[in-house]
Amino acid sequence: MTAKLIDGVAVAQKIRDECRERVQRIIAQGGTPPGLAVIIVGSDPASQIYVRNKIRACANVGIKSFRFDYPADVSQDTVIDQIMQLNDDPAVHGILVQLPLPPTFDMSRILHSISADKDVDGFHLYNVGGLVVGGTVFPPCTPYGVLKLLEHEHITLEGKNVVVVGASNIVGKPMALMLMQHEATVCICHAKTRDLAQFTILADILVVAAGYPNLIQPEMVRTGAVVIDVGINRLSDGQLVGDVNFAGVVAKASYITPVPGGVGPMTVSMLLVNTITSCERWQQQNFVPIVKKFSSARAAT
Ligand code: NAP
Numbered sequence: 001m002t003a004k005l006i007d008g009v010a011v012a013q014k015i016r017d018e019c020r021e022r023v024q025r026i027i028a029q030g031g032t033p034p035g036l037a038v039i040i041v042g043s044d045p046a047s048q049i050y051v052r053n054k055i056r057a058c059a060n061v062g063i064k065s066f067r068f069d070y071p072a073d074v075s076q077d078t079v080i081d082q083i084m085q086l087n088d089d090p091a092v093h094g095i096l097v098q099l100p101l102p103p104t105f106d107m108s109r110i111l112h113s114i115s116a117d118k119d120v121d122g123f124h125l126y127n128v129g130g131l132v133v134g135g136t137v138f139p140p141c142t143p144y145g146v147l148k149l150l151e152h153e154h155i156t157l158e159g160k161n162v163v164v165v166g167a168s169n170i171v172g173k174p175m176a177l178m179l180m181q182h183e184a185t186v187c188i189c190h191a192k193t194r195d196l197a198q199f200t201i202l203a204d205i206l207v208v209a210a211g212y213p214n215l216i217q218p219e220m221v222r223t224g225a226v227v228i229d230v231g232i233n234r235l236s237d238g239q240l241v242g243d244v245n246f247a248g249v250v251a252k253a254s255y256i257t258p259v260p261g262g263v264g265p266m267t268v269s270m271l272l273v274n275t276i277t278s279c280e281r282w283q284q285q286n287f288v289p290i291v292k293k294f295s296s297a298r299a300a301t
Helices: 008-028 045-061 076-087 107-112 125-133 141-152 172-181 196-200 264-282
Strands: 035-041 064-070 094-097 161-165 185-189 205-208 226-229
Touching (some): 008 045, 008 141, 008 264, 035 045, 035 076, 035 264, 045 064, 064 076, 076 107, 094 264, 125 172, 141 226, 141 264, 172 185
Parallel strands (some): 035 064, 161 185, 161 205, 205 226
């Protein structure tokens, strides 16, 4: 068996084309174009590249972007004041704080100061809660992208055994919750899991987001499984690889995502989708923002 490659570049492009049409529709109806504010603290080179890519992708579909750069020694209150202003700015429908933040920052305090109605990364407690009970407004972009890839390939989730390797707040946990919403039977593994292979071998669909090259070897994968590799690892020779031994697993799986070119391109596309969704929500008649009370992090501290 040779797995079918899931082409994340093509699916992401299709989603961006749909985004462009949605933006044109908003403008044709006399609405304010979608706006995304991006806050970056410090000069981490990878973060600079990610932010540049996000801003370029916004321009490509007609989303306005507003970039705010701060030095690593900026005070936390300065950043929170900026977020508060953006929470009230009608030209801004999405606010994103690029992670990681400098270690002196209280990440959750920053993230929870973003209005849940503009939380296009889906990290606010309100939106995380929505993942648990169903009906989140903004699904986190990377797991949302994984679901879109599966949907594109007509891979159904109901009743499937899905194993998620990795339990971070931004990928593994929301991924597992979203899969549960789709009625999969979900198992979450993490760094303390004993004998990882005894779980992964049961997976009809294996989603790997550990940040550990070659973690998943062919003998850990059931023949015919769907393998989604979220990991992005830069090897010492500069090569970019996922968490899965691609050369080995491609001969055993039915579908597999390559790295690069699999999940990666989807993440930015889903950010565009969330930003446009937010814009459309704000422009609905009778729109009532979800939670002013959740955006008062500064006052509470
Ligand atoms: P993270 O915060 O470091 O979390 C890694 C998770 O993997 C943790 O839950 C950890 O377990 C678990 N883990 C680590 N080593 C393991 C092992 N040997 N066996 C089983 N589980 C293990 O990382 P993240 O932000 O979730 O990102 C994970 C990977 O996805 C990284 O390579 C990252 O670059 C990539 N990523 C890609 C995209 C994209 O757009 N494609 C987006 C985000 C992240 P513990 O909880 O026990 O520590």
